[in-house]
Amino acid sequence: MTNEQKILAERAQHLAAKLESVVSEKEGFQVVTFLLGIESYAIETKFVREVITLRELTQIPGVPAFVMGVINFRGVIISVINLKVFFGLKEKGLTELNKVIIVKGENLEFGIVADGITGNMQLLHKSLSAAPLTLKGPGADFVTGITSLGLILLDAGRMLRSKQLIIDQK
Numbered sequence: 001m002t003n004e005q006k007i008l009a010e011r012a013q014h015l016a017a018k019l020e021s022v023v024s025e026k027e028g029f030q031v032v033t034f035l036l037g038i039e040s041y042a043i044e045t046k047f048v049r050e051v052i053t054l055r056e057l058t059q060i061p062g063v064p065a066f067v068m069g070v071i072n073f074r075g076v077i078i079s080v081i082n083l084k085v086f087f088g089l090k091e092k093g094l095t096e097l098n099k100v101i102i103v104k105g106e107n108l109e110f111g112i113v114a115d116g117i118t119g120n121m122q123l124l125h126k127s128l129s130a131a132p133l134t135l136k137g138p139g140a141d142f143v144t145g146i147t148s149l150g151l152i153l154l155d156a157g158r159m160l161r162s163k164q165l166i167i168d169q170k
Helices: 003-020 083-087 138-142 156-161
Strands: 028-036 039-044 048-053 067-073 076-081 099-104 109-114 116-124 143-146 152-154
Touching: 028 083, 028 099, 028 109, 039 116, 067 109, 083 109, 083 138, 099 116, 099 156, 138 143, 138 156
Parallel strands: 039 152, 076 109
Antiparallel strands: 028 039, 028 116, 048 099, 067 076, 099 109, 143 152
């Protein structure tokens, strides 16, 4: 075996070991983690179209306070919501660090303003605790669970179907 073949064989073994450590979909799922104020949140990546920097936002008069406005995302106008306002969390205003998580469903997509993206990770279903019964307010319906590290998992599917977040234009 030549030196090149040995190197390739070692790389193949290394990659195979990584593949074995990947968790199946039945056991876990990937999430994007982000900050709203000082709290850490997560959304499943299957609902995340893209994460972009918030650059230009056009405010719309007459909409609920949690609707920040709209952005032009590749020629498509997308509503941007502020979950801190919707959840009743302390608002500190926008900075150049704010990101927009474009969340997509079958027939709808909108942006969620985040104070920062902290990364992505894999969560195990068994690592989630149910949302506390003391959780109240409009955001309580959207919390799927909480990890032992305090990461709050949001149900993006429910958010995309919610009549609380979707403004009827009729």
